[in-house]
Structures are given as C-alpha cells and as structure tokens.
Amino acid sequence: MIFAFCKRNFLNILRDRVSLCFLILMPLIFILIFGSAFSETKEPKFKIGIVDKNNTFFSKSFVEFLKNFPPNSPLFEIQEGKEKFFQDQIKKGKILGYIVLSENFDKERSKIIFVYNEAKGHLVFEIQALLKEAFLAFLGKSSPVKVVSHGIKSSEWNYLSFLTPGMIVYGLMILIPVVGGFIARDRESFFIKRLKTTPLKSSYYILGYFFPFFFVSLIQIIIYLLSASLIGIKFQGDLFLLFLVFLIVGICSLNFGLIVGSLSKNSTQAQAISWIFIVPLAMISGAWFPVDQMKSIFIFLAKIFPFFWACSAGRNVAILGVGLEDIFNEILILISWSFLSLILGFTFFKKFLLGKESQ
Amino acid sequence: MRMEIISIKNLSKSFGKVKAIDNLSLKIFEGEIFSLLGPNGAGKTTLVNILSGILKADTGEVKILGKSIKKIDEIKKSIGVSPQETVLSEKLTAWENVYFWGGIYGMKKKEIKKRGEVLFEKFSLKERANDLVATFSGGMKRRLNIILSLLHDPQVLFLDEPTLGLDPQSRRVIWDLIEELKKEKKTVLLTTHYMEEANYLADRVGIIDKGKIIALDSPEKLKEKFLKEGILSLKVKEKQKEIAFKLLKERFSAVKMFKDVIKIYKKIPLKEVIDFLYEKNIEVIFISQKEVSLEDVFLKLTGRSLRD
Numbered sequence: 196m197i198f199a200f201c202k203r204n205f206l207n208i209l210r211d212r213v214s215l216c217f218l219i220l221m222p223l224i225f226i227l228i229f230g231s232a233f234s235e236t237k238e239p240k241f242k243i244g245i246v247d248k249n250n251t252f253f254s255k256s257f258v259e260f261l262k263n264f265p266p267n268s269p270l271f272e273i274q275e276g277k278e279k280f281f282q283d284q285i286k287k288g289k290i291l292g293y294i295v296l297s298e299n300f301d302k303e304r305s306k307i308i309f310v311y312n313e314a315k316g317h318l319v320f321e322i323q324a325l326l327k328e329a330f331l332a333f334l335g336k337s338s339p340v341k342v343v344s345h346g347i348k349s350s351e352w353n354y355l356s357f358l359t360p361g362m363i364v365y366g367l368m369i370l371i372p373v374v375g376g377f378i379a380r381d382r383e384s385f386f387i388k389r390l391k392t393t394p395l396k397s398s399y400y401i402l403g404y405f406f407p408f409f410f411v412s413l414i415q416i417i418i419y420l421l422s423a424s425l426i427g428i429k430f431q432g433d434l435f436l437l438f439l440v441f442l443i444v445g446i447c448s449l450n451f452g453l454i455v456g457s458l459s460k461n462s463t464q465a466q467a468i469s470w471i472f473i474v475p476l477a478m479i480s481g482a483w484f485p486v487d488q489m490k491s492i493f494i495f496l497a498k499i500f501p502f503f504w505a506c507s508a509g510r511n512v513a514i515l516g517v518g519l520e521d522i523f524n525e526i527l528i529l530i531s532w533s534f535l536s537l538i539l540g541f542t543f544f545k546k547f548l549l550g551k552e553s554q
Numbered sequence: 555m556r557m558e559i560i561s562i563k564n565l566s567k568s569f570g571k572v573k574a575i576d577n578l579s580l581k582i583f584e585g586e587i588f589s590l591l592g593p594n595g596a597g598k599t600t601l602v603n604i605l606s607g608i609l610k611a612d613t614g615e616v617k618i619l620g621k622s623i624k625k626i627d628e629i630k631k632s633i634g635v636s637p638q639e640t641v642l643s644e645k646l647t648a649w650e651n652v653y654f655w656g657g658i659y660g661m662k663k664k665e666i667k668k669r670g671e672v673l674f675e676k677f678s679l680k681e682r683a684n685d686l687v688a689t690f691s692g693g694m695k696r697r698l699n700i701i702l703s704l705l706h707d708p709q710v711l712f713l714d715e716p717t718l719g720l721d722p723q724s725r726r727v728i729w730d731l732i733e734e735l736k737k738e739k740k741t742v743l744l745t746t747h748y749m750e751e752a753n754y755l756a757d758r759v760g761i762i763d764k765g766k767i768i769a770l771d772s773p774e775k776l777k778e779k780f781l782k783e784g785i786l787s788l789k790v791k792e793k794q795k796e797i798a799f800k801l802l803k804e805r806f807s808a809v810k811m812f813k814d815v816i817k818i819y820k821k822i823p824l825k826e827v828i829d830f831l832y833e834k835n836i837e838v839i840f841i842s843q844k845e846v847s848l849e850d851v852f853l854k855l856t857g858r859s860l861r862d
Contacts, residue, residue, distance in 0.1 A: 199657020203643060203650070210645035385639035392606040392635040393658045394627065 196395055200403030207377070208411055214373045218415055222366030223422055241322055242272045244281035244293030249300035257296065257333050264329040271325075285312045286515050291322065304334060309344045318485075319344055356428050360437075360509030361482035363419045364502055367412060367445040368477055372469030374408050374452025378548070379465040382456075387548055401544050404456075405449065412445030431516030437509060440522070443529040444505035450533070453540030457547040481506040501532035556583040558617075559710055559741040560605065565614030567600055567765075574600040575611070576765035585739040587732065589746055589756035591848060597765035598745035599638060602714045605743070606635045618710060631659065634708035636700045638715045644688040648679060648698055651687060652705060659706040666705070673701045677731060693724030700731065711735065713744045717751060729754055749848035759848065763856050776851050785850055786818040786827060788841040798836045805830060812853065819854065 209215070245261070247254050262273050274290070281293035292311030297303070307326055311319050326342045381387055390400060416438060423430075430437060452469070459465035477483060479493045480502035486494055497503040508525035511517045519526065560582040567575040574597045582588045590598045603609040605616060607626040616623035619632055642651050649670065656666030674680040677697045687695065696716060703711060713732065717725040725748075732755055735742055746752055752759045753773045761769040761776070769776055790798045792814070799816055803809040806827075808819040818827065824843055831838055 196658055196660055199654050202657075203646065203654040206650060207643055207645050384641065385637050386641050386643075388603070388608045389635065389637055389641040390658070391608045392630065392633065393655075394630045394660065395658050 197399050197402060197406075200395070200399060201406045204377075204403055205407035205410065208373075208407055211377075214376070217369050218366065218373060218411065219418055222362045222369070222419065240272055241270055241318070241325075242274075242290045243322070244274045244276055244284065244290050246278045246281065246293055246295045247275065248298050249296045251301045253301035253304075254296045257300075257330075260333045261294075261326075261329055264325075264332070281310070285310075287517070287521070288312070288511055288515055291318060294326070306341045306343060309342055311344060355426070356430075356514050357485075357510060358483075359419075359423045359428050360513045361477075361480075361506045363416065363423075363441055364444055364480070364505045364509060365473075365477045365482040366415060366419055367441060367448050367505075368473045368482075368502060370408060370412060370415075370445065370448040371452045371455055371473055372466045374404070374449055375455030375459060375465035375469050376462040377408075378404060378453065378456025378544075379459045379462040382548060383461050397545065400548075401453070401541055404453065404544075408449050408452070409446065412442065412449060416441045416445065430513045432512035433518065436519055436522075437512045440505055440508045440512065440526070440529065443526070443533050444501055446533045447501045447505075447529070447536045450536035450540035454536070454543045457540075457543040476500055476502055479503070481510075501529050501536075504528045504532075556586075558582075559584050559586075559619060560743065561615075561617040562601075562605075563615040565601075565604065565616060566612050567597075567604060567609065568612055574765050575604070575614075578614070578762075578765065578767055580760060580767060580770070582741060582743060584741055585736065586757045587736055587742045587744060587755050589744045589752035589759045590762050591746060591749060591752040591759050591852070592762035593747055593852075596747075596762045598747075598762055599714055600765075601762075602635070602637075602712045602743065602745055606633060606712050631706060632709045634703035634706065634711045636703040636711070636713045636716055638718060640695045640699045641702065642687045642695055642698060645686065647686055648674070648683045648690075651698065651702065652683075655702045656705050661706060669705055669707070670701075673704060676734070677701055678727070691724075693720050693727065696720060696724070696728060697731070700728070704735075709741065711740050711742045713742060715745055715747070717746070717748065725751070749852070753848050761848070761852055761855060763852075768855050769851065773848055776848065786820070786822060786824070786841070786843045788816050788818075788827065789814055789839045790816070790831070791837050791839065794836050798831065798834075801831075801834055801836070802827075810854070817853075 245258055247258060258273065258275065261271055263269050264271065278293070278295065281290065284290045285292065290312070292309055295308040295310065297306070297308065300306075307330060309319075309323065309326060311322070323342045323344055330342070387400070419441075420430075420434070420438070451472075455465050455469050455472075459468055476497070479486070479497040480500060481497070482502065486497060486503070486506075494503075504525040508522040508529070511522050511525075558581050560580070562578060562580040565575050565578045566573070576597075578597075578601070590601065592598050600609065604611050605618065605623070607623070607630065611623075618629050621629050623629070643654070646654065652670045652673075653663070653666055656669070661669070670683075671680075674683045677700070679694060679697055679701070682690065682694065687698065690698065700713065700716060703713075716732070717728050720728070729751065732742065732744065744752075744755060756773060758771060759769075759773050759776060760767045769779075771779065795811070795814065795816075799809065799811045802816060802818060806818050806820050806822065810817050810819070824841060828838060828841065
C-alpha cells in the first residue's frame, strides 16, 4: 500500500517539470548570478584583529584611533593578539581578517598589512578603503599610504565557494512551496477525500508524501554538490558531514511544506504563503550574503530558524573544513528543528487535512 | 425477501446553520440501482460522503452490509466510490492510476493487471490505457473514475453525479456501463440532478430536497402517483398572466404558475381550456399536453425546477 502511494507521488513529482526546474535550476542560476554580481550595501561592523609588532606609543595610538574610527560610529570591532591566534580565528570564521603593524611601523608610517579571510573576499576592498582612510586621518597628512592585503590561501576557494552552501540551503527551502502546493493541489482535486474511502491508514497518507520528497531532497543535494564540483568549487571539509547538514535542513523544509500544505486552502495560497516566508528568511539566514553585515535584530530573527544554522554549518564545513565537533551546536539545533517541524508537520497534516469537514 | 444493503435511520448532518441532511431514513436493497434525484445543494453528495466515510453524521444510524458505519474500516473494502470530482492524477497514465488505486486497496500487481484489462476493455479505454490522463476527454476521465471505484470489485457502489457536465453521447456510454453493473448484481447508489438519468437507470428513485427525501418509489410509480392526470402547460400574454392564472385556478383548481408558464395538473381536453380562455378574452400564445417526467414530479412537489 505504502509503496503504491510513494510511487504515485514520486511519478507526479518527476512529471511536474515546472516544480523540478524550480528545485534544481533556480539555485544554480542564483549561484552564478550572485557570484558575479553581488554587492554589499548594509552598514558593516567589521570584526578584525591587530598584531602590533611595533609596540610603540605611535602604534598603540593608531590602534586606539582605529577602535574609534569614524568617531561617531566606529566600524571596526578590534581585538589585539598574536598572528597565529588570528590565523586560527580566520579559519574558524570568527574574524574577517587582521592587521599587521610591522616592526618599522612608526618609522615608515606608510604601510599597513591586512591579512583577510578569502571566503569573505568581497569585503576586502571596502575594508582596505576604510583602513586607508583611517590611516590618513590618523597621520593628518596627504602623503601616499599603502594597505597591503593578503588573503589566506590555505585552499582553493573563492567567493563562489562562500555562496554555494547558502544557495544549496536556499534550493532546499524551495521544497516548502513545492510540497505545500502539491498537497494543496491534491486536496483541491478531492484526492484526499477519496483516500478516506479506502482502507489506507491515515498515517500512511503523510508518509506517502514524506518519502518521495525526502528522496527528491537527496537527489537535489547530490545534483547541487556535483554541479558545484563541476564548476570548480572545492569543498574543504568532510563531504559526508556537508551532506548531512543539507539533508537535515532538507527534512526541515519538507516538514514546513507539510505545514503550509495543511494550512492552505488551495495551491495558489500554498505557493504565496511559502514564498512570503522563504524569500526574507533566505535573505536573513545568509543564503545570499554574509549575515555579519546585517543588523543584529535580523541576525536574532534568523537564528530562530534552522536555515541560518544550516548556512553557517555548511560554510564552516565547505570553506573552513571544520569537523563535527566544531559545528556540533549547529547540528544539534538543526536536528532539534527537524524533529520539531516533523511533529508540527504531522500534527497539522492530520488535524487540517484529515479532520476537516466540508460540504 | 430482499437483503438490505444500506439502511439509514433518522440521519442528520449540518454545516454550521445549514442543515444538509435532515432526519433522513432510507433502505437500499441488494442488486438495486437506487437514484437520489435532487437539485444542487439538496444533500445528495453529503449523504454519499457520509455513507463512504468521508463525513461523520451528527445523529442517526447507518448500516452498510449489516455493519454500522461507525466501523467504517471494516466496510471500506466492500464499497467503491466514484465522486463528483475526478480523483485522477493527470500526470500519470491510466494504467499508473489503476496500479496506484489498486495498490491502495491492497491488491497484488497481477490481480490489478487482470482486473484492469477487463475494466479497460469494458469501458472502451483499452487503446488509451497507456496515455497520460491529462490528454483524456471529460467523458474518458469520468469512465476512468468509475473504473477506479470498481477495481477492487466492491459489492456496493456510490456514483456521485457520474455524468455531470458530459455531452449526451458520453452520458449514454456511462448509462450503458451502469446498466451492466446491475447484471453483475452490484448495489448502486447513484446521485443525479438529471431526471432522464434517474428515469432510465434507477429501479427506485428518491427525490431529495433540503436534506429530506420527499418522494420515494420507482420512476413509473412516482409519475403515476403524483401526476396521473397528466399536465397541460400554457403561456398567455404577459399582461394577462395573472388574471388567466386566477381564472384557471377557479375553474380547474389544480393549477400552478412557474415563471411565465401556467400548468394544469388535470386531464382536460385542450379544446376546453382554449375555449374557456377565449370566452374570457385571454389570448393563448402556446399550449401543450405532454407525457409527465420526474422533472414535473419534482416541480409539483417543490415548486422549483431541478436546475434551479
């Protein structure tokens, strides 16, 4: 019985080309478009480190100046420390980069070295310009100053590497309107009511929707990861761990789809509700741009949902190559969300779809 | 004595303030084609939905094959439902739809194939069985809808408006198929608002209005019981309509007016009516005496047309 149900739904999914294109192609197009055309517009608060090798009154004054630059709304969040510590911090994604003030900084007074996280390379130009502006303001002269930047090249990744995990999460979020619309369409067509006249148990209905879409999410992830590899993106961490992160968030999306499908009166409504939900959520969850550039209220809101944690964990594994122990919290939150959404999805499905009576 | 297949006692169902089924009682017997005839919103679909387990009744008792509807899970394999709306998956082929629904009823693949072949042949869909349902005409979809309800060979069949929206030719094909079910001794509950459908197919007809069965018998007996004298319909000039109605009612008593048509439920020679109106200076535009139909029975009982 359950096999027949799963097969019917899976065939329906495969033959719904519009939804399939949405699921597979749209995120890929987004990766390419955003990868080349992304620009940051939010007011930033840059987390950077300073390695003061000069250790003179001059260098210390510059550090203090930088901490309060520009005077009314400082843009840098500065931490002082050793080079090795900051390199590690970069790898963990905790800071954007660090400044090195050389031994001759007080004598030369013309050069700052900036070492940055290449995964966030799109911010380098902005930070470089700000550092140069601050340095000139500190020196109070118009003589040429230089900010020499070095990206940490521990691997072969670029901005596209940063964008890809977010886009994959976004692609999986598209399961919400697809699943929601699919269920709502079945209800519109009397299909669910007709099922009630058969010996099929009600719990099988839900599984009949769950399993084919679970399988679709597996295929989605495989296609995304393969496509990313084909266009030259190299993932640093364990591919299985990356797969796991995406799979859990895929399950969350599927469950959200069950909720949307149960609450919607028709497929149009299901689509509308889903898109209203996922577009802003993808934005604030960091699917399209780094969240550390957003206002804290948005970050707070984003942290409520699993997609933020999936983007964060996905990037840490894909770009920084971290292991399970480093993203344990993210995984825990994602698993909790998958269970919570599963319970909510099943409850709503049963209550609204199977229990609702109409003339 | 005929075996009772469906037994309904004092059944009621409301949706908010709307009483869809109002204290309805009914018995349907083995091998019978029973037609529920009534306009849209009369309660036909609600009754079918209760009998097939989609809806729960507020009060009353229903037994199918001697088992209470409260234990619907025990009955489900013995009933087949063909709802008003098609339940087909348009992106699947007819065969894939058949395999799906057969699987839902726990049938084995071989069994589904065998039964599917027989039904496709009988319903003239064999040639199109491997085509996507999306390419089917309305009539073909209706036929496939009925095939799906017959797959597991149920003893009782609920056909809710099986010919709704079909052209006369397609309707006729489905009528022939329903007639065949009778030969197989299936018990069929057929809802319709086409009086000719009920007249042609049903052994007995229950005329339903506002959730109540207002008349129940074979089509012939219903016509005989309610309109044995025949009907005479006439139209007069618009401005003389009221006075003509008043005069005819005084003279023949069993007279009703529906929009611009006056109907006399009595066997009277045409000439007598024409002469009577001529004497009163009323100009007759149209007059006819016709064979009575179930539509006329419904009209007489409710004062409304089946299509209102």
